Amino acid sequence: MSMEGTMKECQTFSDKDGAAVRVLHIMTFGCHRAGKSSLVNRFVGHSTKHYYPTIGAEYKNKTVRVDDCNVKLRVFDLSAGKAVWECPPPQPMVRSAHAVLLVFDVTSLESFDVMKKHALSLRAEKWKTQHKFYCDTKELPCIVVGSKCDLVGHRLVPSSVAQEFATGMGLMYLETSAETGDNVELVYITAAALALEKCKSNRD
Ligand SMILES: Nc1nc2c(ncn2[C@@H]2O[C@H](COP(=O)(O)OP(=O)(O)OP(=O)(O)O)[C@@H](O)[C@H]2O)c(=O)[nH]1
Ligand SMILES: [Mg+2]
Numbered sequence: 001m002s003m004e005g006t007m008k009e010c011q012t013f014s015d016k017d018g019a020a021v022r023v024l025h026i027m028t029f030g031c032h033r034a035g036k037s038s039l040v041n042r043f044v045g046h047s048t049k050h051y052y053p054t055i056g057a058e059y060k061n062k063t064v065r066v067d068d069c070n071v072k073l074r075v076f077d078l079s080a081g082k083a084v085w086e087c088p089p090p091q092p093m094v095r096s097a098h099a100v101l102l103v104f105d106v107t108s109l110e111s112f113d114v115m116k117k118h119a120l121s122l123r124a125e126k127w128k129t130q131h132k133f134y135c136d137t138k139e140l141p142c143i144v145v146g147s148k149c150d151l152v153g154h155r156l157v158p159s160s161v162a163q164e165f166a167t168g169m170g171l172m173y174l175e176t177s178a179e180t181g182d183n184v185e186l187v188y189i190t191a192a193a194l195a196l197e198k199c200k201s202n203r204d
Helices: 036-044 091-095 108-121 125-130 159-168 184-203
Strands: 011-014 018-031 057-066 069-080 099-105 142-147 170-174
Touching: 011 159, 036 069, 036 099, 036 142, 036 184, 057 184, 091 099, 099 108, 099 170, 108 142, 108 159, 108 184, 125 159, 142 159, 142 184, 159 170, 170 184
Parallel strands: 018 069, 018 099, 099 142, 142 170
Antiparallel strands: 011 018, 057 069
16 A cells, blocks of 8 residues: 555553653754754753764654643654765655754755755655655655854854745744754754644544
């Protein structure tokens, strides 16, 4: 059966008090040093000042409350190896995603270009037709995330340019700083809310 046009359901379990908890997978794509790990770590409260390139894929969990639902967010941090740079992004990761963060560094034009390629690829018709057994990525909630917005004097990608690109793609744009924590929580809560809404609309 083709999965075309559908989004996967989210898994639900009961916590120790019997309350329903939904599980959502949030993927983080972006070129090397875009700030993916720092964003994930800041969100889950494991901030570090040191740079360690991510090898392979890691994930961390954090349970949050979104729209009166308990949601366990499984936030994936992917290495910037070829698998993350290539377009389209790695299929197994996209396939299991409930939402995707397309991260670029506002001080790096290269990272902005990689993000644009990923966004275009996820919204491209050819993804849908070439990989029709995977979810329709046109429906996959994606947020463009401009990272390192604290580095004001080093910025190379103006907010207006990133916003214009995101709007043109029908995507939300948010700027974050893992350094100051600005908007980090907001990015994940927004991604979770979009994913929940999508799961719900697919059920109805
Ligand atoms: N000033 C500032 N520096 C940041 C921020 N986010 C990340 N950095 C720095 O940017 C560098 C790369 O950050 P990472 O989070 O490791 O980047 P990454 O995308 O996970 O890199 P790879 O794992 O190699 O793909 C590190 O030196 C971080 O300290 C931020 O919001 N502000
Ligand atoms: Mg990393």
